[in-house]
Amino acid sequence: MGTALLYDEEMTKYKLLWVDPACKIEVPERLIVSYEALVRSGLSDRCISIPAREASDSEILLVHSELYLEAVKKTPYMTLEDLKEFTLQFGDVYFHPNIYHCAKLASGSALQLVDSVMTGKVRNGIALVRPPGHHSMHGAANGFCVFNNVAIAARYAKQKYGVKRVLIVDWDIHHGQGVQYCFEDDPSVLYFSWHRYEHQNFWPNLRESDYDSVGKESGAGFNINVPWNNVGMENSDYLSVFCHVLLPVAYEFCPDLVLVCAGFDSAIGDPEGEMCATPDIFAHLTHLLMNLAGGKLCAVLEGGYNLTSLAQSVCQTVQTLLGDPLPQLANLRGPCKSAVESLQCARSAHRRYWSFLKHAADPPMTDISTKHIKSAMEEEEKTEMAEEERCTEGKVWPEPPERLCPPVCSASVLPDDVACPDGLKRLSSSKDLEPLLVSKLKNRFRTAAVDGDRVTTFSRLYTLIEKLVANEIRNGLVLVPDVAAAMMCVVQDLTSDLVKRVLVVCVGKEKELDYVTTDGKVLVVQISSEDREEQRSKYYIPVCLKKGCSDTSGFIQAVLGLLLPLGYEYNPDLVLLVRMPGSGVVDSMWQQLIGLLQGFAKGHTLVLMQVNEKACMGSTASALLGHPAPPLQDLQTPFPEDGDALERLRERLQADWKTLQTTS
Ligand code: X5A
Ligand code: ZN
DSSP: OEEEEEOOGGGGSOOOOSOOTTTTTOOTHHHHHHHHHHHHTTHHHHSEEEOOOOOOHHHHTTTSOHHHHHHHHTGGGOOHHHHHHHHHTSBSOOOOTTHHHHHHHHHHHHHHHHHHHHTTSEEEEEEOOSSOOTTOBTTBOBTTBSSOHHHHHHHHHHHHHOOOOEEEEEOSSSOOHHHHHHHTTOTTEEEEEEEEOTTTTSTTOOGGGSTTOOOOGGGTTSEEEEEEOSSOOOHHHHHHHIIIIIHHHHHHHOOSEEEEEEOOTTBTTOTTTOOOBOTTHHHHHHHHHTTGGGGOEEEEEOOOOOHHHHHHHHHHHHHHHTTOOOOOOOSOOOOOHHHHHHHHHHHHHHTTTOGGGTTOOOOOHHHHHTHHHHHHHHHHHHHHSOGGGSOOTTOOOOOOOOOOOOSEEEEEEOOTTSOOOTTOEEOOOOOOOOHHHHHHHHHHHTOSOOOHHHHHHHHHHHHHHHHHHTTSEEEEEEEESOHHHHHHHIIIIISTTTOSOEEEEEESOOTTGGGSOSSSSEEEEEEESOOOGGGOBTTEEEEEOTTGGGOHHHHHHHIIIIIHHHHHHHOOSEEEEEEOTTOOOOHHHHHHHHHHHTTSGGGOEEEEEETTOGGGHHHHHHHHTTOOOOOOOSOOOOOHHHHHHHHHHHHHHTTTOGGGOOOO
């Protein structure tokens, strides 16, 4: 199961033929540099190339009016003067004799991609297209867009494949108002968009781009807008919105298909967006969506006008779709004040529709009632802000580091009588442990004689960790007789010299977790039914769920709203995932957890399980190998106590962990 790449040089063959400052950035080179970067980096060779095709009339009519289609059909025969005049009835768009052909190819490419993914020919894919689509409307071109490629693709997927729920994630820096209008009364398509808004002072300057446009009639709750009221948003702002707004809703929605309006004008250096998120953020945004809908994800290019930033961002996205390890994001801060306001407003506007947001706090009244006065004030603040603080087109940033795949994806350390799951490499030999380490282990087990089997297991485990750290192996699965003791050994003895920061995720009850707490070399997040209020410290975070780990709703809520942001801020070099015996965690939840955790530490995850839990070895191995987790179906409403407790915990931890901030 691979990654599809759709590209056709034909779509580079139209351009602006007159002077129009609003349109001059939409150039054929956008597509050329994106594709060439994929070729140069060797990524295109690893994709499955799918031919583009033209969308048919009836497919275009899934979204657009006959009148509009017939009008566009005439453009190839128009004179330059006619084209100019035709263009005038629309906003910020241009026509060219070849654009109708390209627009049909752009929509058709999105449909070919949907076909490839829905028939199982590929797992996921990307379509590099021009013209973009998300601004075009039922009867109008707009914002460089002629046909709404992604909207057509969503309707097509529903019609042709009986897809029940489609999630559209629009990370382009402009509001895809065309997509919003298309689906605002439709509960089967959930549209999420963040966009530069500046209290309606940024194009397309629509009142309905604000957070309070939540959808209409039965579609209420299925339109999510997160307006950015300042420029200069960073990686941490984008991740906060994903963790605290989009992902909780997306998991509750449980889509059958994910479509991405993949505009890269939200990246640093873009003259339209003026944001500061780096191209490697798209690796993480992509990754965070890849465990939804069983991995069925179709990305379709929208905007992106800084050619350097665009090409890098496209590569980051494709490399993630291919399953390569994620880049580490260093020095993440909390969201900025303006981002917190935006995400708080969006959460609050949607909490009546989504049980995963039920406990979101109200934004302070003043923020709403004085918004416009405030916006004027902010305008001033901003111009006063040192100009070099703001990102401009001339801004430079380091090229994202190369993302190297280790020679071995997944390795295992297992007792000799346990069969190794397919695809995993069994570690059966190892060098002898240093005597010092052996004596430490003996101490740990409080036995004079650590038996031979145990020493063998631990020396193999040590070898595995060394190879993870050396990037010879991506991740590992280890079965031990006593998980609690093994966890302690790994954390205190085996990793201390090798790894700067270990994120320990402990699933289920464990009495003796008190030791690993103080110096920041280890961060423990434990999810169980046990309340250990007195234990809380910055580096030991127990999450208590009323019904423990078997409550998938509470569990996923804790993972998205707490574990993910903490992980991003902590930025571990190794993730140790410990499954306590009898934790009760549901298989699909366990796989989701493994999948999501692989966004940290370049994918270096070590899973520790008890030998008698062989039953879940297969699903663990599958998740470690990078197969998408099955969707979490039929999630129940979380227990109100759990939602409350989670919100309180987040509140309390906000002083130490800025990424947990959801209120101002
Ligand atoms: C697809 C896209 C932007 C239009 C900006 C017009 N369109 N000012 O990014
Ligand atoms: Zn855009």
